[in-house]
Amino acid sequence: MPIANVLTIAGSDSGGGAGIQADLKTFSALGAYGASVITALTAQNTRGVTAVHAPPAAFVVAQIDAVFDDIRIDAVKLGMLANAEIVTAVAGALRRWQPRHVVLDTVMISKSGHALLTEDACIALRDTLLPLATLVTPNLPEAAALLGVPAATDEDEMVRQGRALCALGARAVLVKGGHLGGAGSPDWLITADDEIRIDGIRVDVTASHGTGCTLSAAIAALLPVLPSVEAAVVGAKAYLTDALRASGQLEVGGGVGPVHHFHRWW
Template sequence: MFPQAVTIAGSDSGGGAGIQADIKTFQERRVFGMSAITAITAQNTKGVQAIHPVPIDILEAQLDALNDDFAISAVKTGMLVDEAHIASVISRLQRFDWGPLIVDPVMIAKGGARLVSNEAIATIRENLLPLATIVTPNIPEAEVIAEMSIESTAQIKKAAKRIQLLGVKTVIIKGGHSEDKAESRDYVLDGENEFWLEAKRVKTKQTHGTGCTFSACITAELAKGASTEYAIQTAKKFITSAISQPLNIGHGNGPTNHWAHRKESQE
């Protein structure tokens, strides 16, 4: 049966992040993608102008419709809006057999502002992460989840262990926000195994939707039955290609190039 995956997240009218980035990534990885939209946003490469949460009954109707008809083998979450929406998603995920759950904890905007309330963060920590197979925070998000500051490699490892103790098996702390100017290094704690994902850092502002795309690629590979490590390594290569071959669209932080990997595979 053709692999099928779901993204539960917000819609990005600019097409670079959220649901749109996830579906593009699923398609590029040869996985049939579906979605349950948590919020409609008005945004472009310059920023977010407006957010309209989808009514919870409509969110639940989307999830129920997907479960009623499709053979879903992996699911990811992105922007979950608030405590009520998160609780609704959790209630459905507890009932559905949708395979591995990848949580991209969209909590912190690029400028540093929190996107969700303290109550919502607590719900993610206490109720969503115990259901998750993989969680993919960047450093600011890992600081919030682990409830500690991160300024060194040792603290990255300590934070990952704290997050893992919340019930999620695999923690990936992304290094895009680190001060390392030469490399982008992501720390992976998979069960008791640990390793680093390393790639040359690309000097660019064409990075809108990188977190969404990275976690979506992991989701797609797991939907196809890949091992956790293979899925993570593939996602690192995919997002590195997407960043290093920019489209230069828009006047702000432009989107990544979701089909860049095709050119590399042909070379």
């Protein structure tokens, strides 16, 4: 097939490590052409988020319509959506354009602990975007927030919460186990027919800013060219692991630095 065109609908990270910037770097590193719709501007660096500005929801829709009206989009990655109005507007636009693949990264809190999604937006996301998603990629706190339950503390509970999210309409859920602690970092891919444990090693680095954005963007880049969601998840995890391992080659900021998206090229 031709080179995949992948659209990210997310917030901008002025420090370059997460959000739109991380998504576009990831798309390029994995051989996809990236387009973008900006849902929020953040004043952000490796130490934290100091301000957020969200454009009107109608302008977000105008960006989406401009892209889809001209460009064949093979997959969409959804990241920070800021507020309920933008969440609802994005859901309406996706229902109109009906992209084949939608990867929903449930961005709620930044690495520094800054809230990136309002409570009413979390409800809107659960009710309007989950049913449109090919894959949802929550970490343990995000899965718990979507379900209104305590965060999972073991893998059995991860699977149960993944099943509950599928019951809300998502075709597949990748429950990320990084918050469990321990030597490994197992994820569980839950579909209507299967429960698949995807092993992962815990990479001991301090530079981990943008890992969630990077993983979901990598899955979106690989979905159009690989035979299954599982294959895309496995490939994306391998890419992220190498990007984490190589993060020490970068000298970016005095806080939590970014992963090295172009570790294969630089």
